Amino acid sequence: MRNSRLMVQGAAMLALGLAASGCASIKDHRGYIIDEALVASVQPGVDNKLSVERTLGRPTFTSQFGRQTWYYVAQNTKQRPFTRPRTADQNILVVDFDARGNVATLSREGMEKVVRLSPESDKTPTLGRDRSFFQDLFGNIGAVGAIPGGQGGGAPTGTGPNGS
Template identity: 60%
Template sequence: MGSIMPKVWVQGTTVAALGLVLAGCSSITNHRGYINDEVLIASVQPGLDNRQSVRGTLGQPTMTSQFGDPVWYYVSSQTEQSPFRQPKIEEHSVLAVYFDEAGNVVSTDRSGMEQVVRISPDGDETPTLGRERGFLEDLFGNIGTVGAGMPGGGGGPGGP
């Protein structure tokens, strides 16, 4: 009976460790922005609603247009992130509510993942103007230049 107990303990520890490893490999789902409620969105009617009723129904917009016709945008994204990776957008929707000058709803428009653009940066470095310096030049480049432009040999305040 004494030899069975260590085997059970080892098996239990192994199962627990395996569970922790698998839990660490699971991805994290995160919702960002407006939470879509299809019933509330469908209740916004052109010609019947205005800014006040839309704000009361849908809440504060994610963003508003700054130029041109007044438009309120309700943006919603669901991301998924695997361990050691950048978040990836799984679902995305934008509800645009267009208003006339009097503040009445003219129309609504919805868009989704077809409008999402994935950008791949070109390389790891940002090009800059000027000369190219190596590692040693960056490390030792200022030796002898500190205070060289100051009158009197670079003594500075309280110097000779």
């Protein structure tokens, strides 16, 4: 009897250990892998777009307007069981170019650029009238294809979605 009790307790402990090991958090790296030696080799006033691309590779994204800027983004994320991934650490390498395509400045940015959005509900606020399901369903009856005043080409009237 005692041996079977020990076996049951051992099996329960083993099952508990296996279940707990499956609840470990996941760590992941996304984006550019920054090599400090390569970043240090890029010199403002010396390098140009071609030499930066050969040294650091293609940027994560580039500016579309204004001064030409390249961004190299690296993120480390954590995900606990049954949750969405969250940014734990972020590093952005910003390379600014002058009008001739030479490196003007190199700078770094971090977690201050991360924004956490928290939606309030499952509804998106919109402008306009708040109508019920039945008003939407039956509100067009008589408004679609109706000829105001017996003439064609008039503006819609009535209580339909385009009427007042």
